[in-house]
Amino acid sequence: GQSVGSGPSCYLASRRCNVGGLVLHSPFTSGMRVLTPSRAMACLDIFPNIDRIKKVKCPVFVIHGQKDQEVGIEHGMALHAAVPEDCKRDPWWVRDKGHNDICDGPDIVEYMQRMNKFVKSLDE
Numbered sequence: 001g002q003s004v005g006s007g008p009s010c011y012l013a014s015r016r017c018n019v020g021g022l023v024l025h026s027p028f029t030s031g032m033r034v035l036t037p038s039r040a041m042a043c044l045d046i047f048p049n050i051d052r053i054k055k056v057k058c059p060v061f062v063i064h065g066q067k068d069q070e071v072g073i074e075h076g077m078a079l080h081a082a083v084p085e086d087c088k089r090d091p092w093w094v095r096d097k098g099h100n101d102i103c104d105g106p107d108i109v110e111y112m113q114r115m116n117k118f119v120k121s122l123d124e
Helices: 003-013 029-036 049-055 075-080 107-119
Strands: 020-023 060-065 093-094
Touching: 003 020, 003 049, 049 075, 060 075, 060 107, 075 093
Parallel strands: 020 060, 060 093
Antiparallel strands: none
């Protein structure tokens, strides 16, 4: 799931046992934490990804641009840190990229290489 898509993706992966793998591209820890670090409105959060990611039972690959100004990279890093150890795959912290430009230009080659590596790891 990319950005807002990380919410439904984490939800499904945390509830289903037959998910083959999860890719989180520019994800957020929670919908509310994008707006404010305060936990005061947590009860209103429909996408508590940081809680749900701890329940996944499939391999997880996190991709996040280091210059993301919409959803800071700390969200991706926190999610990666919360993934169960046996489900973690190497994350990709993309230099000089923001929220929506990770696949732009020649970087699409590295993106495809890393995605292929992740997909191949699903058989291990």
